[in-house]
Amino acid sequence: MMNLVKTCTQVALHFARHTSLAFSLHRLLIVASLFSLTACVSDTPPDVEAPKITIVGAGVSGLATAKRLTEAGFDVTVLEARDRIGGRTWSYQSNTGATLDLGASWIHGDFAPFEDLAKQQGIELVNTDFENLLIHNSEGQSQHLSEVDTESLINAMQIGVGLANLMGGSASMQDVIDKSWPLLALAGFSRELVDFLVTADIEVSSAASAEDLTVRSYLGDIFAMIIPSEQDESIDEEEERSKNLAFPKGYNQITDYLAEGLDIQLNTTVLDIDYNQDPIRVTTNQGELSSDLIIVTAPIGVLKAGDISFSPALPDWKQQAIEQTGSGLLNKLFLEFPYSFWDQDPDMLGITQPEKGGLALWVNMEKVTRRPTLMAFSAGRSAKALEALSDQQMVDLAMQRLVQAYGKDIPEPINVTRTRWAADPFAKGSYSYESLNAGVLDSLFLSLPVKARVLFAGEATSIDNGSNVPGAYETGLREAERIIEWYR
Numbered sequence: 001m002m003n004l005v006k007t008c009t010q011v012a013l014h015f016a017r018h019t020s021l022a023f024s025l026h027r028l029l030i031v032a033s034l035f036s037l038t039a040c041v042s043d044t045p046p047d048v049e050a051p052k053i054t055i056v057g058a059g060v061s062g063l064a065t066a067k068r069l070t071e072a073g074f075d076v077t078v079l080e081a082r083d084r085i086g087g088r089t090w091s092y093q094s095n096t097g098a099t100l101d102l103g104a105s106w107i108h109g110d111f112a113p114f115e116d117l118a119k120q121q122g123i124e125l126v127n128t129d130f131e132n133l134l135i136h137n138s139e140g141q142s143q144h145l146s147e148v149d150t151e152s153l154i155n156a157m158q159i160g161v162g163l164a165n166l167m168g169g170s171a172s173m174q175d176v177i178d179k180s181w182p183l184l185a186l187a188g189f190s191r192e193l194v195d196f197l198v199t200a201d202i203e204v205s206s207a208a209s210a211e212d213l214t215v216r217s218y219l220g221d222i223f224a225m226i227i228p229s230e231q232d233e234s235i236d237e238e239e240e241r242s243k244n245l246a247f248p249k250g251y252n253q254i255t256d257y258l259a260e261g262l263d264i265q266l267n268t269t270v271l272d273i274d275y276n277q278d279p280i281r282v283t284t285n286q287g288e289l290s291s292d293l294i295i296v297t298a299p300i301g302v303l304k305a306g307d308i309s310f311s312p313a314l315p316d317w318k319q320q321a322i323e324q325t326g327s328g329l330l331n332k333l334f335l336e337f338p339y340s341f342w343d344q345d346p347d348m349l350g351i352t353q354p355e356k357g358g359l360a361l362w363v364n365m366e367k368v369t370r371r372p373t374l375m376a377f378s379a380g381r382s383a384k385a386l387e388a389l390s391d392q393q394m395v396d397l398a399m400q401r402l403v404q405a406y407g408k409d410i411p412e413p414i415n416v417t418r419t420r421w422a423a424d425p426f427a428k429g430s431y432s433y434e435s436l437n438a439g440v441l442d443s444l445f446l447s448l449p450v451k452a453r454v455l456f457a458g459e460a461t462s463i464d465n466g467s468n469v470p471g472a473y474e475t476g477l478r479e480a481e482r483i484i485e486w487y488r
């Protein structure tokens with residue numbers, strides 16, 4: 001019964017986040033889904049004295065669950081497919097000795113408990129101000145973000161959101177841009193600048209192209225990362241928005257801390273979870289094992305690909321949520337140079353093109369790596385296209401962009417490191433996003449256990465903070481607490 005009450009509370013909270021949505025057929029479908037959920041929350045966990053618990057994945061969420069449960073005295077084993085822990089946090093030592101975070105780099109915004117965790121471990125954090133952005137356009141002019149009339153931009157885009165919503169549930173962020181374009185043009189914006197700002201602020205943070213993002217996520221707040229959407233926001237809110245804390249010695253300091261003393265089996269890929277019987281039978285590439293409970297933290301891309309099979313198949317409400325949730329793509333290209341040739345003041349650089357494409361948003365990583373390092377993002381469809389380029393083609397493209405901004409006398413990079421998160425078999429993407437056919441309750445459905453045997457954690461299962469590390473961490477603690485409550 002407690003579970004039912006908890007679930008209903010979660011649902012109410014979820015609705016509260018979407019209060020601006022008009023009442024629709026969609027909501028009726030949600031109510032229907034909730035009836036099927038009551039069956040799920042009335043399941044009872046295995047009636048054993050000391051349950052054996054298996055966790056799939058040693059990323060932040062899996063490690064957080066394992067640490068909490070181990071501390072509470074449970075018998076926990078973590079199975080990790082890779083030969084390393086950390087998952088989508090990956091602090092890579094380059095040939096030059098620089099630490100490059102190939103996955104997550106920053107604690108974005110205010111996640112006080114997570115920030116405290118880092119500080120308590122004595123981990124050094126350095127701020128990157130995403131709003132301190134200098135934009136170089138294709139005509140050789142440059143302009144700081146603070147010189148852009150963001151108020152007019154947001155007003156026009158808000159009208160675009162309203163117009164796009166009239167199109168119904170399938171409206172995309174690209175529809176918003178198209179609808180607001182006449183107003184933006186009247187206000188003197190160039191298409192090149194608008195496209196860049198959308199890439200820099202929306203596509204990079206969502207890991208998806210404007211064409212693939214539902215407008216529903218942006219009803220209240222179009223821009224999230226660099227552009228203030230409320231002109232009268234408080235100083236605290238302003239500070240929070242420009243707070244992005246990076247780890248000069250790598251994000252994996254956090255995962256190393258979480259992993260201390262845990263039973264983690266690396267190179268162990270989970271292939272099948274048979275939860276039709278007690279205990280559950282788990283098939284891996286290293287053999288079979290049994291477990292009373294299993295917590296799946298594999299990324300949404302892996303779940304969507306069906307790389308872990310479930311016997312019996314997952315119930316419709318869970319499977320549908322998996323299918324409807326987007327698996328986005330954000331890639332990074334690090335170029336290390338013999339010396340820096342860019343201004344040290346802006347933390348961020350924009351290099352815009354008449355045609356929208358990747359490698360438009362760059363970060364001056366020198367403050368973080370303490371070496372002359374630039375990093376370029378690519379997101380969504382253009383990231384997917386760029387993954388197909390050879391390393392040399394990628395460097396050529398990056399150098400073309402930098403020559404556009406700084407002239408041809410710049411040095412060649414001494415070290416190049418790039419990511420291909422879509423091709424990574426144990427990620428199959430970078431993080432979740434709200435796709436065009438997303439259901440309002442997908443993240444809630446992703447978070448709920450099946451038969452009180454198979455539990456789910458990981459960034460995509462976070463109701464409030466999907467896509468980021470602190471959110472993933474919270475989901476790990478959430479599932480640990482669920483089990484602790486079951487066996488209290």
Ligand SMILES: Cc1cc2nc3c(=O)[nH]c(=O)nc-3n(C[C@H](O)[C@H](O)[C@H](O)COP(=O)(O)OP(=O)(O)OC[C@H]3O[C@@H](n4cnc5c(N)ncnc54)[C@H](O)[C@@H]3O)c2cc1C
Binds near residue numbers: 269271331458459470
């Ligand atoms: C390029 C990039 C930049 C990002 N930037 C930021 C940022 O700046 N700030 C931020 O907060 N977040 C950022 N993120 C998102 C953040 O990295 C993730 O949200 C977070 O790390 C997810 O943690 P998780 O535990 O949910 O998943 P993961 O870290 O992916 O952990 C899941 C684990 O499961 C393992 N696994 C997969 N399949 C199997 C299997 N079959 N058997 C066994 N193990 C399996 C994987 O190897 C992995 O270790 C970024 C992500 C990327 C890719």
